[in-house]
Amino acid sequence: MTNNKPATTLTNAFKKSSKTFIGFLTAGDPTFEKSVKQILALAEAGTDIIEIGIPFSDPVADGPVIQAADLRAFAAEITTDKVFELVAAVRQKSQVPLAFLVYLNNVFKYGYEKFFKRCAKLQVGGLIIPDLPFEERAEVLPFAQKYGVALIPLVAPTSGQRIPSVVKDATGFVYAVSSMGVTGVRDQINTDLAKMVAEIHQATDVPVAIGFGIHTPQQAARVAQVADGVIVGSAIVKIIAQNKQQTLTELKKYATAMKKALSSRLNKSK
């Protein structure tokens, strides 16, 4: 039974010989059809989990790159229903593990029951909801549990003593936020990531992936020394934003390079 849960597809994506590479893009950026192709291209190039952003009018946890992606998706008239159709189109060709990045209001307005039910049906393993801290999780958790979809908790550099509560009930994986502020590429990450990940590992058995600011393969390799996986968003969205003929080739090239950086020299830490 447990193995049929969508959340398990995420956890299983960490049981590989290399560190896990999680790539993000915004659904519908720049069109429905192109998003489907981009997801399939990333999957083909070895991306272990694809995090699909559902565009929101006011993404307060996101930097300018993803804000712009949301606007392009709205220009393509993406709705929540269309996002599910997009996932259905992906599922016809690929079983790549998927998660949604979605602001709570989009889920709330759609209806928790209906939203989670559709996620489960399409094997969407988890939801990353940036504006749902654990204090407010109780209203969503029963639906997540009913359908076996993970509520992927975010841990911030300032979480400190909050970590055990934040990662309690975690399934899928834990999203460790590398830096304060919003999403976007950074040249330097100043947080003591090793300490942060160790504290998370002490509190939960689910794997830990680090995101926010990671863009080069070298950075990814460095970060992966202390974590189970890395999440890359803005760097991928920037490739998509150029909207060139060879976007798919470039996405594959990027994912391959990241994947390679995550396999070389490193062994799984757990």
Added chain:
Amino acid sequence: MPTKQTRITQQAGRYGEFGGQYIPETLMHEVKNLTTAYEHYKNDPEFQTELRTLLQKYANRPSLLYHAKKMTADLKGAQIYLKREDLNQTGSHKINNVLGQILLAKKMGKTRVIAETGAGQHGVATATVAALMGMECEIFMGELDTKRQALNVYRMELLGAKVNSIKTGTGTLKDAVNAAMREWSRRTEDTHYVIGSVMGPHPFPEMVADFQSVISQEIKQQLLAETGKLPDAVVACVGGGSNAIGAFYHFIDEPTVKLIGCEAAGKGINTNQHAATIERGSTGVFHGMKSIFLQDDDGQITPVYSISAGLDYPGIGPQHAALAETKRAEYVGITDDEAVAAFEYLARTEGIVAAIESCHAVAYVRKLAPKLNPDQIIVCNLSGRGDKDVAAIARYRGKEIYD
């Protein structure tokens, strides 16, 4: 300050189903710190004395409760009293909250404050108090608003603040809030975010309501002293809802007092150009709180419109959402045309140029007063002064004047 709103509060930060703390984990640590600090200082006599002294000696409190006899005679109904928040230092009620929050921030060891602003009144109040208390100050303001309120931009700069013009989204208040939240999530250690209305995650709605409650505390004392009675109705304009909650606060537990909030109906609530959240909105989660918002079926926040830069916010504070749901308060829409007419009416009848925001409340008083008897009393909160609006109103009337 005692919390009078126990009747609509079930748990900390909740007003019925509304309120809460729906914010990114990056901010949670700081919001918890703030909650702890506020819980401490709100019961600290020294803090309260310091705040009271600032309100009296710096901000010019208590503000007048003015019996508008000419308006009363003209409307031939209830006695009309105007609560003159426009006479406060900086020209609006915003100073009440800003003094409280920046004093608190200072106690917490912060050296920098940031704030969003729509009309510029909250930005000006924040820049003013930051100057007074020696804090670094940065203001976030939508690009459209920086144009509508160019004079206030310069005023904030004059007071030593840095003003960031926000080009994303609709370039108005909601986008300024987004930008301020993003900035706060980047830098919390030395920075306090002075939210200007009864919105955002707990403890902001409670804290801002507490700081603004001085308005109704004074109204009650002043009116009892002058007439020996409570008002029959209290009328205030509502954007996020801070001046309204301040004017309602000490009357919420007085069932004979009708509470009326006036929303911006813009070009009409049957058009798509308004900011009438309670009349046209639905429950959602945004800007850290569960409340009522103007949004589409997918939960995307919809653009709002009002002639008043201080009322064009797509949401409303959680206390108002609860007051509307329990029907303790009533919310009505006032159009641009009605507000502008009230702006001119008040100027000519009483010699008071009030903010276009406040004139939404004045417009409703013009409708309500004739329906009541001369032994009844309406208190209308004049939340701010209208100097900032003169050029815009002139343009509305076809005269090309710029600040």
